[in-house]
Amino acid sequence: MIKIQDVCFGYNEGQDVLQGLTLEFDQRTTAIIGQNGAGKTTLVKLLKGLLKPTGGDIWVAGVNSKDVTVAQLAGKIGLVFQNPNDQIFKRTVLEEVMFGPLNMKVETAAAKQQALQALEMVGLADQTDVNPHDLGLSEKKLISIASIVAMNTDIIILDEPTIAQDAAGKRRIAQIIEQLSQEGKLVMTILHDMDFVAAHFERTIVMNRGKVVLDDKTREVFSHQDLLREACLDTPYVTQLGKQWGLPETVLTTEELISAMKRPR
Amino acid sequence: MSLIEVEHLKYRYPATEKLALNDISLTAEAGELIGIVGKNTAGKTTFCQALVGLVPHFYKGAYGGSVRIGGMDVKESGVDETIRKVGIVFQNPFTQVTGSKLTVYEEIAFGLEHLGIARQDMMERIDHALHLLDIEAYKDRAPFDLSGGQMQRMAIASVIAMRPQVIVLDEPTSQLDPQGSEEVFRAIQSLSREGITVILAEHKMEKLAAYADRIALLHEGMLIDYDTPSRVFSRSDLAEYGVEAPIYTRVCQAIGFRMLDMDTYPVTLEEAQAAYEAQHSAISASSQEEQGGRYD
Ligand SMILES: Nc1ncnc2c1ncn2[C@@H]1O[C@H](COP(=O)(O)OP(=O)(O)OP(=O)(O)O)[C@@H](O)[C@H]1O
Ligand SMILES: Nc1ncnc2c1ncn2[C@@H]1O[C@H](COP(=O)(O)OP(=O)(O)OP(=O)(O)O)[C@@H](O)[C@H]1O
Ligand SMILES: [Mg+2]
Numbered sequence A: 001m002i003k004i005q006d007v008c009f010g011y012n013e014g015q016d017v018l019q020g021l022t023l024e025f026d027q028r029t030t031a032i033i034g035q036n037g038a039g040k041t042t043l044v045k046l047l048k049g050l051l052k053p054t055g056g057d058i059w060v061a062g063v064n065s066k067d068v069t070v071a072q073l074a075g076k077i078g079l080v081f082q083n084p085n086d087q088i089f090k091r092t093v094l095e096e097v098m099f100g101p102l103n104m105k106v107e108t109a110a111a112k113q114q115a116l117q118a119l120e121m122v123g124l125a126d127q128t129d130v131n132p133h134d135l136g137l138s139e140k141k142l143i144s145i146a147s148i149v150a151m152n153t154d155i156i157i158l159d160e161p162t163i164a165q166d167a168a169g170k171r172r173i174a175q176i177i178e179q180l181s182q183e184g185k186l187v188m189t190i191l192h193d194m195d196f197v198a199a200h201f202e203r204t205i206v207m208n209r210g211k212v213v214l215d216d217k218t219r220e221v222f223s224h225q226d227l228l229r230e231a232c233l234d235t236p237y238v239t240q241l242g243k244q245w246g247l248p249e250t251v252l253t254t255e256e257l258i259s260a261m262k263r264p265r
Numbered sequence B: 001m002s003l004i005e006v007e008h009l010k011y012r013y014p015a016t017e018k019l020a021l022n023d024i025s026l027t028a029e030a031g032e033l034i035g036i037v038g039k040n041t042a043g044k045t046t047f048c049q050a051l052v053g054l055v056p057h058f059y060k061g062a063y064g065g066s067v068r069i070g071g072m073d074v075k076e077s078g079v080d081e082t083i084r085k086v087g088i089v090f091q092n093p094f095t096q097v098t099g100s101k102l103t104v105y106e107e108i109a110f111g112l113e114h115l116g117i118a119r120q121d122m123m124e125r126i127d128h129a130l131h132l133l134d135i136e137a138y139k140d141r142a143p144f145d146l147s148g149g150q151m152q153r154m155a156i157a158s159v160i161a162m163r164p165q166v167i168v169l170d171e172p173t174s175q176l177d178p179q180g181s182e183e184v185f186r187a188i189q190s191l192s193r194e195g196i197t198v199i200l201a202e203h204k205m206e207k208l209a210a211y212a213d214r215i216a217l218l219h220e221g222m223l224i225d226y227d228t229p230s231r232v233f234s235r236s237d238l239a240e241y242g243v244e245a246p247i248y249t250r251v252c253q254a255i256g257f258r259m260l261d262m263d264t265y266p267v268t269l270e271e272a273q274a275a276y277e278a279q280h281s282a283i284s285a286s287s288q289e290e291q292g293g294r295y296d
């Protein structure tokens, strides 16, 4: 659904943040990981059309991004910003979440319906009249997810959705990603929580200094401890424990590790 | 007298009904590293703000009990006096940025200027903080042109540079890459070893288990427990408070690996490894015994 070829980008001339990226995205749940400043947020802003590549091409659903406006792309790609303050600007939670659909010319009643459904999904259906600015970071983050979900785009990009979430919040976000993916959407997620990536994503892309250094099935990616460490990352805690206990395979979840340990050896 | 003394602290935000902090009493000593855990809305951020006096001075609302830092009552003193002793890194780094400074360097200098630190000392402190957080390369960059993680690093650097007696950090590594987050925890630990008291609200239980001296477990504004990571994370009712023990602990609980005291479970990778080895030597000892029996 998205294809990028030799994409380059720099905020200032002579300093390329992205150095010739070529990638193809499909329906697999995909995690993007990489060190601070690697260019993850920059990449997704390019996909969303908020930034223009200085070189290379981006195709979204077969159309070159050079041939469409940001407004046209908005109907195809939803992006949840890393910082919810960049996204939230309405006075009530419901208005905030209805804004996207309304902006896409959805009828008021239907927009409200979509917004309420999305709020239900993130567990904030009882907060419709609250001012989002009075809520904590974890709730703001969930509101910005709901705002994007409500727009019902085919492609959804989440920039660090698990920031500030407790155990239940993370489980909820995992369910949302799963559900959106089952609806046939392309869901792409930037994360720093390696155990969360291991447990919930089929494909993992590792970025380092504006380049892709690994792109494979998640289990394969987390078998490369050295490469990950070079990229300022690490293997998940559960994988480290499995390795410490001498298991030959790369374990990705606590369930896998527990059943491997219970297996007679 | 302890460095931090919190007595029967109660607090309610304006125009709300529920107590955000409900009768919290605890003490912390100089050089201690205290982790604060609890589910979303447990009261971690509110408690952090109460330590620096933003609760009640900035937020207003209803306040009872007291917070004393080095004998100074936070409510009686102004925020200005309190921030000379207590520094805070906010949960959202964007909140921390003054918005009035043109570079990362000036941003970090801001707090030091406010304290009236001499120029030479100030420059040394800034360089040290920039280095510690690995953001030297961005010192001339505009603060809002940083990536999320770089901005979070800047927020931590600006508080560390002020060298307060107490540092309060509200989920300071939520946007850091795994190595950056490990480095920040190590830096925080070395500050605490220098005698600075660190209060750290976190959802990263594996990190707290490895670095915290004590854990305060909050739930609906109440202090449920205040004990070592081993004891708090081995509680069988932890899930009732919406908290998950470190992965090491959960796996060891599921397969029955305990610590030697038999009361607690491993909370770090090292402890999990030790428990595994203990289990193995027990198994090989008992199988030798069985064999010995057969030969008799
Ligand atoms: N507006 C801007 N002007 C100049 N440089 C910028 C700007 N925004 C980002 N950068 C720089 O571009 C690089 C990539 O930033 P980006 O935000 O894409 O990183 P990231 O991988 O998302 O990092 P993080 O994990 O910290 O969010 C960083 O070095 C950053 O400092
Ligand atoms: N500015 C505010 N006005 C009114 N109520 C508030 C405000 N800030 C927090 N609260 C409420 O106070 C309670 C405690 O919130 P607090 O932010 O301290 O929790 P927390 O443990 O830090 O949660 P999180 O893990 O989400 O950061 C919650 O019920 C919250 O809704
Ligand atoms: Mg980013």
Ligand SMILES: [Mg+2]
Binding pocket: A136, B044, B045, B046, B091, B170
């Ligand atoms: Mg908080």
